[in-house]
Amino acid sequence: MRRTLGWIFLVLFSSLASAKPLTVVVDPGHGGRDRGATRKNVFEADITLKVGQHLFELLKKDRQFRPILSRASTNGLSLSDRAHIAKKTQADLLLSIHVNSNPDPRARGAEFYFQNQLEPDEESMFLAHKENSFEEEAPTGKEAPTYDFLDQNRLSPDVASIVTDLLNGDRVWRSSHIVKALKSNWRGFRKGRTNAVRQAPFFVLSQMTAPSALVELGFLTNNEDFADLTNDDKLRSMAEDLYRGLKAYKDSMDKARVAF
Ligand SMILES: [Zn+2]
Numbered sequence: 001m002r003r004t005l006g007w008i009f010l011v012l013f014s015s016l017a018s019a020k021p022l023t024v025v026v027d028p029g030h031g032g033r034d035r036g037a038t039r040k041n042v043f044e045a046d047i048t049l050k051v052g053q054h055l056f057e058l059l060k061k062d063r064q065f066r067p068i069l070s071r072a073s074t075n076g077l078s079l080s081d082r083a084h085i086a087k088k089t090q091a092d093l094l095l096s097i098h099v100n101s102n103p104d105p106r107a108r109g110a111e112f113y114f115q116n117q118l119e120p121d122e123e124s125m126f127l128a129h130k131e132n133s134f135e136e137e138a139p140t141g142k143e144a145p146t147y148d149f150l151d152q153n154r155l156s157p158d159v160a161s162i163v164t165d166l167l168n169g170d171r172v173w174r175s176s177h178i179v180k181a182l183k184s185n186w187r188g189f190r191k192g193r194t195n196a197v198r199q200a201p202f203f204v205l206s207q208m209t210a211p212s213a214l215v216e217l218g219f220l221t222n223n224e225d226f227a228d229l230t231n232d233d234k235l236r237s238m239a240e241d242l243y244r245g246l247k248a249y250k251d252s253m254d255k256a257r258v259a260f
Pocket of ligand 1: 036131
């Protein structure tokens, strides 16, 4: 029991440690032979790379952040590699960047996702399937991430499960806050647009032990979004919105720490 309490304290303490730069993995979706959504020789993989690079540069200039770019070129990267980068660098946050498509050309606007433990809705499942299509095994959405350090410390299964639950709860709570901060700082938000916060079993999110979120910048299949997604100034401005969202998240976490 004493050991259990010790672990619970460790989990709480680690989330209350003094404010330090936030290690952020900026993850441009797709790459290599996987070009993602496509329209008129415009490829999702190129758009996500541009926005990811802009965001990486903005974060690099800000001492509150330690950014890592999961892919800095058009080369491919598997979904599990992306999750591995976040684990290896002990990231505080992973933001995966994507572009949407839909058979209905009226569907438009940015969407923000995080993984939680509720049943995913059908539309999110469809989207998750598209984003996961290059991974050999489709996720079920029920797989919980495993925390390596728990195995290494040979905890009893009961204690490990309590600590895992605490860590998962904390990760989901933080992920939902990231998504809220990103959404409220998104200037493209207009009344009537389908800016949504959803939960979906994306492989890259389901494997994460760090808080994580996924943004779909807009729909290639919508004419207005297409114009924005093929305009470099607009892409830069989207990266700025994401940057302001991440700053707001960092500030709110630092304040929560002080309030405690
Ligand atoms: Zn995608």
